[in-house]
C-alpha cells in the first residue's frame with residue numbers, strides 16, 4: 161500500500177496510507193492464486209469471501225466485489241483501513257510464507273472506494289428496534305434490521321456519531337470522511353439517529369424497553385480503565401479517552417514535551433503517534449516485551465518508523481513532581497519460568513506528560529433505572545438478562561476490534577429478527 165513519506169506523516173494528521181489506483185489494485189488482485197481452499201477467508205472473523213471478491217477486482221467488476229464483501233461486512237471502508245490483517249486474512253494467505261501475502265486489506269479499502277453498493281429493503285413490518293450506541297456494532301445492526309423491514313432508531317450519548325471511529329482512532333489511520341459518509345448513507349436509508357441521548361441519563365433504558373419491540377445495547381467500551389497509584393492525580397497524567405478526546409484532532413500543540421504512554425495496544429500506540437504529531441518526544445512503556453504487544457503489527461511498524469521510542473518490561477508505580485508531573489517511577493519486570501514477574505528493581509523516567517492506556521470498560525450508567533442498576537450486565541451470546549434487550553460489539557466481545565464488532569452485531573440483528581418473528 162503506498163504511504164505518505166515519514167517526514168510528512170509526523171507533522172500532520174492526514175491519512176498516511178494513500179490507497180490503490182485502479183491499475184495497482186487490478187495488478188495486486190492478479191497475484192492471487194485463487195486457492196481451492198481459501199485460508200484467507202478462515203482468517204477473517206466475519207468470513208468475508210476474499211477469494212471471490214479479489215477475483216472480481218481482477219476482472220474490474222468493482223460493484224460485484226463490493227456486493228461480495230458487504231454480504232458479510234457492510235463497512236469495508238473501515239475494516240480496509242484498521243483491520244489487523246497480519247493476524248487475520250493476510251496472515252493465512254498461502255503467499256505470506258513464500259513471498260508476500262496478497263494485500264487483502266488494501267484491496268478491501270479500494271473496493272469500498274470504487275464499488276457502488278446495492279440496496280434492497282423488505283416491506284416495513286411495523287416492529288421497532290432501539291439501538292443504544294452508534295459505533296460500528298450499532299451501525300451494522302441498524303443496517304441489517306432496516307433491510308429486514310424494521311423501524312430503527314439509534315441513540316447516541318455523544319454529539320458525534322460513529323463510536324470510537326468518530327473520535328478515537330485518529331484521522332491518520334481512519335479519516336472522518338469515511339465515517340460521515342456511512343452515517344449519511346444510513347440516514348438516507350431511513351435509520352433515525354438521536355445524538356446527545358445518553359441512555360440511563362437523558363433517557364432511561366426502561367423507556368426504550370417499553371416503547372420499542374427490542375433493544376440492542378451496542379455501547380462499546382469507550383471509557384478508560386482506571387488504576388490507583390501514588391501521584392496519579394498530578395498535572396500531566398491523563399487517561400487515553402480524555403487525551404484522544406482533547407488532543408486527537410491535532411488542533412493543540414505540545415511542542416518539545418517529553419511524553420510517556422503506558423500500554424501495548426492500538427490505543428497506546430495511537431496516543432504515542434498523536435503525541436509525536438503534536439511535537440512531543442514519545443516513549444511507549446509496556447510490561448512485557450514486543451512480541452506480546454496486542455497492537456496491530458502494522459501500527460507498531462509505523463510507530464517505529466515515526467521515531468517513537470519503546471521501553472519494555474516496566475510497570476508504573478509512582479508519579480513524581482510537585483504539582484506537575486516531572487518523573488515516573490517504574491518497577492522492572494523479569495522473565496521467570498516463562499512468566500513476566502515484577503522485581504524490586506526500579507527505573508525513573510523524566511516526563512511532562514503520561515498517558516495511561518491500560519484498558520477499557522463500558523459506561524455502566526446505561527443500566528440506571530433498571531433492575532441491573534449498579535450491577536454488572538451479564539450477557540450470554542448476544543442476549544442480556546433483561547427481557548427483549550440484546551447486546552453486541554465490544555460489550556460482548558473478547559477481541560475488541562471493528563470486524564469482531566460488526567460480526568457480533570450481524571448475529572445480534574439476526575437473533576432480534578428471530579425473536580420478534582416468534583413473538584408475533
Ligand SMILES: Cc1cc2nc3c(=O)[nH]c(=O)nc-3n(C[C@H](O)[C@H](O)[C@H](O)COP(=O)(O)OP(=O)(O)OC[C@H]3O[C@@H](n4cnc5c(N)ncnc54)[C@H](O)[C@@H]3O)c2cc1C
Nearest residue numbers: 293295296297317323324359379380426553554560561562
Ligand atoms: C484508540 C483506539 C484505536 C483502535 N484501533 C483499532 C484498530 O486499529 N483496529 C480495530 O479493529 N479496532 C481498533 N480499536 C477498537 C475498535 O474501535 C472497537 O472495537 C470498536 O469501535 C467497537 O465498536 P462498538 O460499536 O462496540 O463500540 P464503540 O465504537 O465504542 O461505540 C459505542 C458507542 O456507544 C455510545 N454509548 C455508550 N454508552 C451509551 C449510552 N448509555 N447511551 C447512548 N450511547 C452510548 C458511545 O458514545 C459510542 O459512540 C481501537 C480502539 C481505540 C480506542
